[in-house]
Amino acid sequence: xxxxxPATEPLSKEMLSKEMQDCVQACMTCHGVCEEAMSACxxxxxxxxxxxxxxxxxxxxxxxxxxxxxxxxxxxxNEMCMMCAQAxxxxxxxxxxxxxxxxxxxxxxxxxxxxxxxxxxxxxPM
Numbered sequence: 001x002x003x004x005x006p007a008t009e010p011l012s013k014e015m016l017s018k019e020m021q022d023c024v025q026a027c028m029t030c031h032g033v034c035e036e037a038m039s040a041c042x043x044x045x046x047x048x049x050x051x052x053x054x055x056x057x058x059x060x061x062x063x064x065x066x067x068x069x070x071x072x073x074x075x076x077x078n079e080m081c082m083m084c085a086q087a088x089x090x091x092x093x094x095x096x097x098x099x100x101x102x103x104x105x106x107x108x109x110x111x112x113x114x115x116x117x118x119x120x121x122x123x124x125p126m
Contacts, residue, residue, distance in 0.1 A: 016070070016073075020070050023067075023081070023118060024071060027117075030113070031063040033107045034107060037103050041056065055094035055095070056107070058087045059111060063084055081119070085114075088111040088112070089112075091111045095107045
């Protein structure tokens, strides 16, 4: 019979650094805003939104996966952070093609913040 670990004991004794926690939070915030913007684009429709929706979808997925990889301390998280930063940059550019739209502007700002945090996490020049 194996002894189970007490429920109050964490699975890993090492905590995420403050920088990594902040980056995970930026990724999850960006993910949420991209999902919200994607939903709005789908409701509005139109061929001109295809590029924006593709960028939103890429960014949404990339930020979620990036946060997951950091939380589980994947040895690939640095590379994923660089890819995530690139997806966020593309998404911010796409969103800014609609500067009159408050949600798209908010999304672009969230993407830029996430990109900065991911680049810092990956140790890349900003």
